[in-house]
Amino acid sequence: MLDLSLELRDLSCERDDRVLFAGLCAQFNSGDVVQIEGPNGSGKTTLLKVLTTISNDYRGEIYWDRKPFSQSKFEFLSQLLFLGHLPGIKKALSPVENLLWYQRISGEVSKDRIFSALTQVGLAGYEDVPCYQLSAGQHRRVALSRLYLDPSPVWILDEPFTAIDKKGVAALERLIAERAEKGGLVILTTHQDINSPSLKKVNLQDFNTVEAQS
Amino acid sequence: MSSKPQSVGETRAESPQAQSLSNVGLFSGFVAVFKRDLTLAYRNQGELFNPLTFFLIVITMVPLGITPDPEVLAELAPGMIWVVALLATLLSLDGLFRSDFEDGSLEQLLISPSPLYLLVLGKVAVHWLVTGLPLTLLAPLLGVMLFLPDSGYGPLVLSLFLGTASLSLIGSIGAALTVGLRKGGLLLSLIIMPLYSPILIFGASSVASAIDGFGYTSQIAVLGAFLSIALICAPFAAAGALRVSVNG
Numbered sequence: 479m480l481d482l483s484l485e486l487r488d489l490s491c492e493r494d495d496r497v498l499f500a501g502l503c504a505q506f507n508s509g510d511v512v513q514i515e516g517p518n519g520s521g522k523t524t525l526l527k528v529l530t531t532i533s534n535d536y537r538g539e540i541y542w543d544r545k546p547f548s549q550s551k552f553e554f555l556s557q558l559l560f561l562g563h564l565p566g567i568k569k570a571l572s573p574v575e576n577l578l579w580y581q582r583i584s585g586e587v588s589k590d591r592i593f594s595a596l597t598q599v600g601l602a603g604y605e606d607v608p609c610y611q612l613s614a615g616q617h618r619r620v621a622l623s624r625l626y627l628d629p630s631p632v633w634i635l636d637e638p639f640t641a642i643d644k645k646g647v648a649a650l651e652r653l654i655a656e657r658a659e660k661g662g663l664v665i666l667t668t669h670q671d672i673n674s675p676s677l678k679k680v681n682l683q684d685f686n687t688v689e690a691q692s
Numbered sequence: 693m694s695s696k697p698q699s700v701g702e703t704r705a706e707s708p709q710a711q712s713l714s715n716v717g718l719f720s721g722f723v724a725v726f727k728r729d730l731t732l733a734y735r736n737q738g739e740l741f742n743p744l745t746f747f748l749i750v751i752t753m754v755p756l757g758i759t760p761d762p763e764v765l766a767e768l769a770p771g772m773i774w775v776v777a778l779l780a781t782l783l784s785l786d787g788l789f790r791s792d793f794e795d796g797s798l799e800q801l802l803i804s805p806s807p808l809y810l811l812v813l814g815k816v817a818v819h820w821l822v823t824g825l826p827l828t829l830l831a832p833l834l835g836v837m838l839f840l841p842d843s844g845y846g847p848l849v850l851s852l853f854l855g856t857a858s859l860s861l862i863g864s865i866g867a868a869l870t871v872g873l874r875k876g877g878l879l880l881s882l883i884i885m886p887l888y889s890p891i892l893i894f895g896a897s898s899v900a901s902a903i904d905g906f907g908y909t910s911q912i913a914v915l916g917a918f919l920s921i922a923l924i925c926a927p928f929a930a931a932g933a934l935r936v937s938v939n940g
Contacts, residue, residue: 533939556805564796570735582724583804
């Protein structure tokens with residue numbers, strides 16, 4: 479069983495002299511599905527960027543594996559899969575080429591698994607079509623198929639349900655629940671309700687000092 | 693990706709996944725980026741020929757605009773070819789990280805366990821292969837159009853070969869700094885131009901002194917030194933600049 483632990487201590491972020499959230503303390507472990515909530519502009523994406531180390535514009539401390547981030551960053555990154563707001567898919571390349579690239583920068587390469595992952599997200603038959611011919615939802619699905627491919631135990635997903643149809647959402651929810659059962663840690667932002675027994679919610683509005691005062 | 697050294701007595705309990713994932717070779721990221729960017733460059737051939745066409749057009753215009761007199765043109769040739777090659781490189785720099793930034797793959801590069809230094813180096817290597825190298829190979833042909841004396845061709849190709857590689861490397865810093873800005877083109881030129889001038893000076897003067905019958909090895913050696921320094925330092929600076937740009 480995996481033993482993952484991500485701890486936030488007194489985390490605060492500001493943007494353009496506006497405090498997004500302050501004093502955020504939380505502890506996430508193996509098996510958790512964490513939903514970051516809050517209205518638009520409350521700092522959900524900013525928090526995810528801080529957690530993925532893309533942004534280091536924060537105050538407070540983050541501990542991974544009970545060690546401060548400055549020491550455990552590399553170990554954290556090698557166990558992380560992040561799907562951002564933008565899908566990170568090259569339009570001139572086909573879905574297979576895009577996924578091959580992600581496999582190459584993160585480790586083992588297996589074309590068979592790419593084909594089966596694309597079938598699972600409903601893109602069978604589109605494997606070698608350049609991505610600029612695909613729709614917005616299909617783009618998103620190419621990015622989501624990385625969830626089937628990557629063995630990383632930690633997933634950080636920014637609005638994964640955008641532009642996905644109902645059936646796709648249900649499949650994705652199942653996938654997230656499965657990952658959590660296997661001992662993974664999933665942190666996501668979404669405005670939808672998720673059904674998961676191990677759901678934890680973090681509402682960023684609770685940590686917005688300005689609104690709490692008024 | 694330097695993590696602080698662990699204290700010796702500390703036992704590290706790593707999960708099996710962590711171990712299997714950290715087996716990624718040091719250069720696999722470099723190779724992956726290199727291959728992908730080469731494929732992308734091949735698929736966007738229109739952009740590929742932009743700097744080359746610019747180079748060709750400007751050099752063709754020189755005899756028309758200034759004078760067709762062979763002696764004057766021969767005098768102008770080394771500097772002219774170098775200046776235009778530099779501008780052609782500058783023209784292509786803005787796109788170096790732009791498309792990666794816009795589609796989100798830059799974020800993915802930043803959080804990849806591979807060292808960002810090597811990933812940036814991979815991108816710059818492709819940039820040089822599709823702009824600097826073709827410019828270098830085209831230069832002798834344009835030398836003929838400008839009546840470049842025979843003794844100038846060797847140093848011209850050699851100095852452009854080393855110089856354009858430095859131009860791509862140094863330019864990547866500017867491209868990384870301005871990638872987050874909506875209209876970074878002008879700012880990029882302003883940041884990079886002063887850094888380009890030493891390369892221009894030594895590049896053009898190596899050709900000029902070869903034509904005048906003097907040795908040119910010292911200028912080539914200086915260009916080589918520039919390249920080695922740029923090779924070591926520029927990707928670091930560009931990697932740092934990328935983190936700042938994506939952050940904001």
